[in-house]
Amino acid sequence: MKKFRDDRNWKQFHNPKDMALSLSLEAAEVLEHFQWKNGAEIEAYIETHKRDVGEELSDVLYWVLLMSHDLGIDVVKAFEEKMKKNEEKYPIEKAKDKHTKYKEL
Amino acid sequence: MKKFRDDRNWKQFHNPKDMALSLSLEAAEVLEHFQWKNGAEIEAYIETHKRDVGEELSDVLYWVLLMSHDLGIDVVKAFEEKMKKNEEKYPIEKAKDKHTKYKEL
Amino acid sequence: MKKFRDDRNWKQFHNPKDMALSLSLEAAEVLEHFQWKNGAEIEAYIETHKRDVGEELSDVLYWVLLMSHDLGIDVVKAFEEKMKKNEEKYPIEKAKDKHTKYKEL
């Protein structure tokens, strides 16, 4: 990932704001695959477009990893900590079977 | 990650459209940290908010991993394939020092 | 709108990139209202949250209008031209009853 960037001398463009912006644009590209489709259409679509969706998810992952690297964030550790925090924000007995935000639980 | 979800019985809500939508919303939360700030402000901000940004990036990563799992996508393999594809879309000699999209290279 | 901004001396922050970023963040706030909810839940939600959704849509509208103003775009004219273009991109006989993108029609 870093070699890919260094070979192209792209670090000069990778300021945090533009990287976050790119992350957001790639997430929109994932979302676009599901626009206007109902449940059955989405199921059929995924069967035939798994590779395309996988590519878009990879683009999102790329920016998660590269941003974490550049900002000095240990993303594995951050992820584990966030999961612990989520377990506290969403206690099983309160959150079970609900899609309510933690503030409203 | 799956245990967290199963304990809360949340799979019932996790259709692809809403997961992609959530991915997009979490990416927006990363982006919000950099809104209105210039380069120097962002640098100072990251020093004091590394943990917060790491949490938001973890939320994005959570949906990348969970979506990949649910849609039957091997995200590590997808990522490697996408990196190869990017190397072809952005040949070093053409892409070096440019932030141009591959279609316009 | 301009008086609101001038009273606060905020034009200094309103570069195109940050305005577009803000537009995107406000659109995400509209979207968040519908996250995880199914059709019936959304219908009930709108009944009780019409004002909230209206506020978020207003925030999006705010940036559409302010960006247009700052970039020297006549948004009414641009809108009329885009509607005409859409009529050509989506001819009735081809587009009727389909949610297909024009490239694939």
Add this chain to the structure above:
Amino acid sequence: MKKFRDDRNWKQFHNPKDMALSLSLEAAEVLEHFQWKNGAEIEAYIETHKRDVGEELSDVLYWVLLMSHDLGIDVVKAFEEKMKKNEEKYPIEKAKDKHTKYKEL
């Protein structure tokens, strides 16, 4: 706008979630125009791409207006109310020359 939709019989697809999703995707398309560009590049870009940016802003406006219509929201009234609310959330004496969110003012 409504005639455009009715001619194509598209109301069947326009549930609130997909409309909000579309609003968000169109806002991302506005944002994409400014990705990776610095201040001077953006200024030059706008000179030559005013029509393109105007089209994307029109697409955002389209969904603001159509969503408002379908959800029974008077968007002009909502906008005026939101501007009043913003004036209270951001009092001039506190907000002047600052890009701080109202919660942190």
